[in-house]
Amino acid sequence: MSNLLIPDSAIVREVFHENDDTSTFTLQFTDAQKRLEYTFRPGQFNMLSIFGVGEAPISISSSHDNRENFTHTIRHVGSLTRMFGKLKVGDLLGVRGPYGNGWPFEQAQGKNLLIVAGGIGLAPLRPAIYYILRQRELFGKVELLYGAKNPGEMLFRHEYSKWAAHLSMLLTVDDAAGFDWNHNQGLVTGLFDKMESVPENTVVLSCGPEIMMKHVTKGLLARGFQSGQLYVSLERKMHCGVKKCGRCQVGSKFVCHDGPVFAYDVLENEPAEIIGVLGRE
Amino acid sequence: MLQEDHPLVKSAGTVSLPAAELKEFVAALMQKFPVIAPILKGREYVFAQLEDAAQLADDYQPTILPAKKVLQQPLETVFSFVRQEAFAEDGKCTSLGEERICFVDHGAAVQKKVLFGVRPCDVNSFNVLDEVFCKDLPDPFYCQSRQETLIVAQNCVKPCRSGFCYYQQTGPGLQRGYDLLLTELDNAYLVEAGSDAGRELLALHPFAAAAPEMSLARDELLAATSRRLPKHILTRNLAELLEENVDHPVWEDLQRRCLGCGTCTMVCPTCFCYNVYDKLDLGLESGVRQREWDSCKLMEFSQVALGHNFRKGRQARAQWRIYHKLLYQQRQFGKTGCVGCGRCIYSCMVNIDLTDVASTLGGE
Numbered sequence: 001m002s003n004l005l006i007p008d009s010a011i012v013r014e015v016f017h018e019n020d021d022t023s024t025f026t027l028q029f030t031d032a033q034k035r036l037e038y039t040f041r042p043g044q045f046n047m048l049s050i051f052g053v054g055e056a057p058i059s060i061s062s063s064h065d066n067r068e069n070f071t072h073t074i075r076h077v078g079s080l081t082r083m084f085g086k087l088k089v090g091d092l093l094g095v096r097g098p099y100g101n102g103w104p105f106e107q108a109q110g111k112n113l114l115i116v117a118g119g120i121g122l123a124p125l126r127p128a129i130y131y132i133l134r135q136r137e138l139f140g141k142v143e144l145l146y147g148a149k150n151p152g153e154m155l156f157r158h159e160y161s162k163w164a165a166h167l168s169m170l171l172t173v174d175d176a177a178g179f180d181w182n183h184n185q186g187l188v189t190g191l192f193d194k195m196e197s198v199p200e201n202t203v204v205l206s207c208g209p210e211i212m213m214k215h216v217t218k219g220l221l222a223r224g225f226q227s228g229q230l231y232v233s234l235e236r237k238m239h240c241g242v243k244k245c246g247r248c249q250v251g252s253k254f255v256c257h258d259g260p261v262f263a264y265d266v267l268e269n270e271p272a273e274i275i276g277v278l279g280r281e
Numbered sequence: 282m283l284q285e286d287h288p289l290v291k292s293a294g295t296v297s298l299p300a301a302e303l304k305e306f307v308a309a310l311m312q313k314f315p316v317i318a319p320i321l322k323g324r325e326y327v328f329a330q331l332e333d334a335a336q337l338a339d340d341y342q343p344t345i346l347p348a349k350k351v352l353q354q355p356l357e358t359v360f361s362f363v364r365q366e367a368f369a370e371d372g373k374c375t376s377l378g379e380e381r382i383c384f385v386d387h388g389a390a391v392q393k394k395v396l397f398g399v400r401p402c403d404v405n406s407f408n409v410l411d412e413v414f415c416k417d418l419p420d421p422f423y424c425q426s427r428q429e430t431l432i433v434a435q436n437c438v439k440p441c442r443s444g445f446c447y448y449q450q451t452g453p454g455l456q457r458g459y460d461l462l463l464t465e466l467d468n469a470y471l472v473e474a475g476s477d478a479g480r481e482l483l484a485l486h487p488f489a490a491a492a493p494e495m496s497l498a499r500d501e502l503l504a505a506t507s508r509r510l511p512k513h514i515l516t517r518n519l520a521e522l523l524e525e526n527v528d529h530p531v532w533e534d535l536q537r538r539c540l541g542c543g544t545c546t547m548v549c550p551t552c553f554c555y556n557v558y559d560k561l562d563l564g565l566e567s568g569v570r571q572r573e574w575d576s577c578k579l580m581e582f583s584q585v586a587l588g589h590n591f592r593k594g595r596q597a598r599a600q601w602r603i604y605h606k607l608l609y610q611q612r613q614f615g616k617t618g619c620v621g622c623g624r625c626i627y628s629c630m631v632n633i634d635l636t637d638v639a640s641t642l643g644g645e
């Protein structure tokens with residue numbers, strides 16, 4: 001029986017500093033065979049290891065079309081993710097995956113898409129955006145709402161002009177002081193008054209801090225969206241990624257296996273005491 | 282070929298063992314395999330590898346830690362790694378110019394063994410853990426160990442100190458999941474084989490034929506044990522009761538009393554959660570990744586980066602354990618997460634008792 005908990009090795013090919021505490025790493029498997037075999041769906045994640053430090057779940061942030069290498073965009077918040085911040089081109093790290101379900105493109109085909117992201121939550125949505133751009137004709141209207149603390153915190157800024165040619169974008173920040181900023185200010189939910197998206201025939205993809213997603217779901221339900229149209233990607237502590245360590249459970253679901261993407265109607269009736277703020281209060 | 286449960290096959294694997302010969306049979310098993318069995322340690326029983334058949338505690342109260350510790354060990358090394366040139370040849374290595382890292386898989390070597398004297402509740406816990414560890418992407422540690430472990434189970438002819446297995450349909454008589462099954466009768470054990478591997482074990486000792494009355498005696502004893510169990514749990518509508526009573530005052534009461542010590546999860550035979558961490562040696566060139574049993578009752582369990590915790594209050598965690606045992610585990614794996622062994626009740630310092638909680642919810 002092969003030991004599914006032993007990672008493959010990958011080498012850091014490129015490091016891009018998105019902002020003060022977040023970097024995007026381009027990785028490539030050292031094993032040529034593995035490079036050939038490895039595929040993933042937008043919204044899936046890998047377990048990344050620095051040997052001797054630990055392992056954490058990180059979403060894949062690149063296009064699934066690129067079979068040579070892949071990227072991870074990591075915010076350096078804790079003991080392990082700060083060590084990721086020190087990685088240089090040529091360093092080795094461990095990768096297992098891909099795990100999780102990914103965004104529901106089967107349900108979204110032929111429909112309008114509304115994407116709502118906050119902060120680092122744009123990372124798992126970037127592969128979805130690439131997916132849409134690559135086959136734009138499969139979807140109706142596509143709109144992206146993105147909020148961050150300040151303009152400097154916004155991820156993937158150099159790509160926005162390319163995206164904006166194919167989808168509508170609304171950006172907002174909590175605080176623009178010290179920046180030349182001509183977009184919106186305030187919470188991402190404040191953009192609902194400005195967006196063009198309507199409930200009819202629309203699928204919503206959302207990722208960000210859970211309290212943000214709570215307000216997003218509330219705001220959209222109030223605007224006539226149904227909970228079954230709303231998909232959220234959850235973050236939980238994970239120690240295995242393969243439905244064994246039990247750490248990521250929300251009610252009877254395993255976030256690593258049944259998620260991280262959930263239709264909101266699966267969560268909304270579960271008690272908040274047990275599954276967190278997205279549950280029924 | 283006859284089905285496993287065909288009466289002819291079954292009777293062929295049913296024999297009698299005079300009580301005085303039990304340890305002889307154990308000694309014969311020890312000639313062939315490591316035998317792990319309950320022994321007395323201080324005032325409590327534990328599963329340990331026998332060095333002498335005389336150590337076997339044939340009439341024992343549930344062990345402190347469940348038998349699952351043999352299959353999912355409290356602490357396991359997942360793999361070890363080293364960053365230098367010369368390294369074990371069985372390792373898998375990656376080289377990149379200067380850098381080279383090699384792994385040794387610790388999930389590979391598993392020895393065949395016998396787990397002797399396991400109670401029905403513990404055997405049923407394996408059936409639950411099989412669903413967790415051996416479906417989809419099988420866990421090499423648990424599943425290989427499981428495959429290589431022969432189960433000699435022992436029916437409970439006396440009630441234990443806090444069990445309620447009868448109500449969870451997990452005891453006191455075992456239905457399936459054993460290679461051999463012992464039932465202690467007056468002066469002899471009824472020994473039943475439940476698998477080909479079990480029938481092979483019968484060749485290790487000159488057993489006597491089982492008299493037909495022995496099966497009857499077994500059924501009577503087990504029925505009597507069922508009636509005399511110290512605890513019962515309300516099972517009718519329990520799922521609905523839990524679903525409807527998330528805000529019941531009983532949870533507030535649990536929160537007040539629970540110390541959050543995690544003992545109840547450590548002694549639970551169906552708890553499977555684990556923590557993972559890396560350890561580096563002093564030279565920083567090699568290290569291990571280990572995993573260790575973990576408890577949802579401890580504060581750090583659900584904490585993610587930036588200190589956010591999805592189950593922060595003790596109430597949330599006290600409630601979570603019981604919901605997981607009595608509701609979610611059933612939904613996740615189609616088998617109840619509570620096998621009725623009563624260990625969590627017996628070992629809780631503040632007498633938190635999930636059968637009481639169920640009764641309170643049911644208005645009893």
Ligand SMILES: Cc1cc2nc3c(=O)[nH]c(=O)nc-3n(C[C@H](O)[C@H](O)[C@H](O)COP(=O)(O)OP(=O)(O)OC[C@H]3O[C@@H](n4cnc5c(N)ncnc54)[C@H](O)[C@@H]3O)c2cc1C
Pocket residue numbers: 045054056057058059060072073074075076077078079080081082120123124234235236237238260584585586587588589
């Ligand atoms: C499916 C999934 C996908 C994910 N994708 C991504 C992704 O694409 N990019 C990404 O960056 N992350 C992602 N995450 C989150 C990422 O896994 C965690 O940030 C990471 O596990 C943290 O590990 P750590 O060891 O660095 O932090 P830990 O050290 O384990 O955790 C941080 C701990 O340090 C303390 N701490 C650290 N910083 C602070 C602070 N500022 N204030 C107070 N306390 C603090 C807290 O006690 C906290 O518990 C994802 C998570 C999941 C589940």
Ligand code: SF4
Pocket residue numbers: 538539540541542543544545546578628629630631632633
């Ligand atoms: S229920 Fe009892 S054993 Fe479990 S954590 Fe609370 S005090 Fe400890």
Ligand code: FES
Pocket residue numbers: 237238239240241242243244245246247248249254255256257
């Ligand atoms: S991460 Fe281990 S069970 Fe989901």
